[in-house]
Amino acid sequence: MKQPIEWDRRRFLQMAGSASLWSAAGGRLGWAAPRPGTSGFAYIGAENAIHVYSISSETRFQKRQLVSSAQPVAMAISNGRLYVANGVTEYGNLPRGSVEAYAIDVKTGRLAFINRAALSLSGTSPRDLVVAPNGRSVVVAVHGGGAYNVLTLEEDGRLGRVSGILKEIGSGPHPLQAAAHPSAVMFDREGRVLTADEGSDRLSVLVLTDGGLSVAGRWDLPAGSGPSNMVLHPDGRRVYVAHAFNGSVSSYSYGAGILDWKQTVWPGRKSEMAALTIHPSGEMLYSSNGNGVQAWAIAANGGLERLPGIEGVRASKLHATANGDTLLALESDAVVSMKINAANRMLAGPVKVASVSNPLSLAIL
Secondary structure, three states: OOOOOOOOHHHHHHHHOOHHHHHHHOOOEOOOOOOOOOOEEEEEEOOOEEEEEEEOOOOOEEEEEEEEOOOEEEEEEEOOEEEEEEOOOOEOOEOOOEEEEEEEOOOOOOEEEEEEEEOOOOOOOEEEEEEOOOOOEEEEEEOOOOEEEEEEEOOOOOEEEEEEEEEOOOOOOOOOOOOOOEEEEEEOOOOOEEEEEOOOOEEEEEEEEOOEEEEEEEEEOOOOOOEEEEEEOOOOOEEEEEEOOOOOEEEEEEEOOEEEEEEEEOOOOOOOOOEEEEOOOOOEEEEEOOOEEEEEEEOOOOOEEEEEEEEOOOOOEEEEOOOOOEEEEEOOOEEEEEEEOOOOOOEOOOEEEEEOOOOOEEEEO
């Protein structure tokens, strides 16, 4: 029997073409339509603050605001609000992380604090978050607590209580895999939640119902690979996964909530991070394990072919802009921009667009 979901499919598909969904996913959902023009705003999460920039049509960054925030490790934009996962181990004198909500001024890009909500007890060091397309809840990957939290959202964008907890178990052979460590969450085109668990080497498909999560499917990955980032192809029928611990990128066919492994490629050295983003055309994938940015051509069947990349860019995060002309990367002390050739999707050399110490996350509006 097909499980119900908490919002109707027609509404979801109508929203899927909006630029806000693309921004909310940080470039992970390639099926959102590009927003017109190239100007906008960038939100860079650093160790203790969110840096707000305006972006010109020439991809120049100009700082507009600095907002205090504790370890903003992941951000998502939805309905004119910025939601932030605070990757802390303690909040309110208890062992748990938190999530923040900010209102965005559509003219200036400036942020106004709404509220901060606690995760479940022992839900420490969240790694990722995603807003449900109906704007009624937020799903958080709780890395340190080995769980997924669902928080309610009020009509004014205010974060409510934790309405659902899905505890994960498992481990792996890598020294950093002593327990389950959820690392990535995103919605598919049918409203299911796709997840990656860096600690247990597992991908899951979850169903969001009545403010909670249930498991629809599980898939074990090679032991010690550490899946830490994932993106969905624009056609919704391919999922690409970056593995932090063995340096590989894997492709899976996807349909009706079922994942089927197709290919694994090896772009670089082993690392403890794995950055990944997809071009909005669906023709290219870009990855990094900290030793350069690798370009991959995506074939009609979803397979990956390695193309020349850019050496020397040590990216912890990657983001392909919605208009498809720029790839942004977070390095240890800067945000760099690489122009994407319109004809062959290849990358130009990096240009520093902003100086930020220890940037952790990126969202574009």
